[in-house]
Amino acid sequence: MKSLMIQGTSSGAGKTTLVAALCRIFSDKGYRVAPFKSQNMSNFGYITPDFEISRAQVIQAFGARCNITPDLNPILLKPVGNYSSVVYLNGKRFKKMHAKEYYEKFVNSEGMKLASKSLKTLQKDFDLVIMEGAGSPAEINLQKYDIANMKMAKKANANVLLVTDIDKGGSFASLAGTMALIEKKYQKLVKGFIFNKFRGDIDVLKPGFKKLKTITQVPVIGTIPLIPLNLPEEDSLNSNPKDIVWNKKNIQKIDNELNKLSKIVKSNIDINSIEKMLQ
Template sequence: MKSLMIQGTSSGAGKTTLVAALCRIFEQKGYLVAPFKSQNMSNFGYATPDFEISRAQAIQAIAARCPIEPDLNPIMLKPLGNYYSAVYLNGKYYMKMHAKDYYAKFVKSKGIQAATTSLSKLQKNYELVILEGAGSPAEINLQKYDIANMQIAQKANASVLLVSDIDKGGSFASLIGTMDLIEKKYQKLVKGFILNKFRGDIDVLKPGFRKIKQLTKIPVIGTIPMMKMNLPEEDSLNAKAKQIAWTKNNISKIDKELDKLAKVVKNNLDIKVIERVIK
């Protein structure tokens, strides 16, 4: 059993897409792979008569060619407004909760228990579990309640790759700032940086690569270009996101798009380095 985790310096850095790409890349390399995200906030689900999870993990499962099941996303939060969310636990509606109660009464009891139980099942049944973080691990006001990033990486014994959206600017500062704000006990888990959504000549970035390794001792292991993808948006905050029908035809289209995505990512990431740091 091996584990790898993708975390980001912010929401929208590209964690979900990168996990999907890596699921397909390692599936093609012969691994029995499953994705995992302990907690996902989204209004876009994958629903069956028996359960509902975030559609992001459903798409990642299509990438991994593994069954879509509740253990891939044991906690889903559907925002209702005014700091309330509908909480789905192990694929079933649990209750409506205010953010304050969610953090104070749920996260450290039922939340972490559900996350670790699902993770353990996946690690038992698959050769490689690729975990996705949520938001940023450096939200210092919420770190003690964070069951989607470093705490779960440690429980999974996973190496962490930290991705940043360079198109927004400030990626080098975001990576170094994130490392500075991660608790000391977790910093050693981070094995590589990835820059995402790059436009232009990569040679322009190389002095930054050298400087960031000098400052953090952590290498940049890939720069992924900005690309057009015909995949359903994973984040409910994106105004363009729409519900989709999970027909065979749509799933086939998603599958073909995942192959294209995986090819681009494979050509721009040092996969051999990633295989070495997976543990």
């Protein structure tokens, strides 16, 4: 049983798609793989007669070729406005909660227990759990309530890879700043940086990689090019996601995209280094 966690310097950095790609890559290598996100905020769920979880973890499960269960996303928050969300626990509607109530009275008690139980189940049943963080681990105003990033990585004994969206600019500062703002006890968990959505000559970046390692003591293990993807998006400020019908035709399209994505990621990330982290 091993765990790897993908965190980001921001929302939209590429965590979800990178986890999906890594799930496919390690499934192809013969690992029994499962994705996991302790807490996801999304209005786009995967609904069955028995449960509802975020569709992001479902797409990652397709990548991993594993069964879809509520343990993949034990806490789903569906925003309804006015700082409130409908909270789903283990795939079942729990209740509507204001952010203040959720953070101060739920997340570090029942929330952490629930997420930890799901994580333990996956770790018992699979060779590798590839975890996805939420937002950024450096939100210092929320760190004591954050059960989706470093606390969960520590509980899983997971190595962390930190991904950044270089197309937006400021990636070097984002990585260095994130390392400076996460708590010192968690900094040692970060084993590598990944630059995502790059276009241009990678040789232009390499001097920056060396300086970044000098500053943070963390190496860059990959640079993923900006590529068009035909995968269902999560809802965010920068996307207009659409509902999807989960029929065989659409699932086959997703599978084909996952194969394409995994090949590109595999050729641009040091997978051998990641595998050594897992030993």
